[in-house]
Amino acid sequence: MSVIAQIFVGLAGAFHLVVFAMESLLFRKPSTYRRFLVKDETEMAAARPWAFNQGFYNLFLAIGALGGLIWGGDKGHAIALFACACMAGAGVVLVASDRRMVRAAATQAVPPIIALVLAALT
Template sequence: MIVIASVLIALVALLHVYFLVLEMFLWDKPIGLKTFRLTQEFATASKTLAANQGLYNGFLAAGLIWGLYLGTAGLAISVFFLLCVIIAGIFGAATVGKKILFVQALPAAIALGFLLAA
């Protein structure tokens, strides 16, 4: 069970690294515009805010990787950062769009479930 939890945590971390790249570097590029359904004008005007958001996603990824690196000693760290991802996903779903619940919160909730069951 711990192996499955670790793989799921790693996938959540990689997902947040992907969010970092999208928001910090590709926000106003074609893939960012398509992913977030933005106009070029809005993307240009909000690029700094998106980069800030991307940085926070990077911190979430770093925390999850840190917890994995510590192994069983990192259980509390993994739980904390998974909860942060879940809360961020719920907030994003409530304020931006329901899709965020499934893209961000659900994978973290599944990983947390496996971690706590291990």
């Protein structure tokens, strides 16, 4: 895998670590839950268990991407690229489920898609 592809894998992994923190650790803060289109504390309380769980999905994807880079070699890169494929798919699902989330979906999906394309070309 090229160094540029690895950089995009790293960006995708770092983004998913941030989202893990937002969903699982900081979700009770109004400035955080409003980013997820949650209007008030009542909605936040209802959404919090799902957000907490979703945050850990993001953590595990980040671990796959970053851990695969650290492990290196063909096996590590395969794990990193699989995590990127999952991230890209989740971004597509996000925008398909709610068009208002196009910016978030692009932020989530574009770096791993670039990593996948670059890895396929090298």
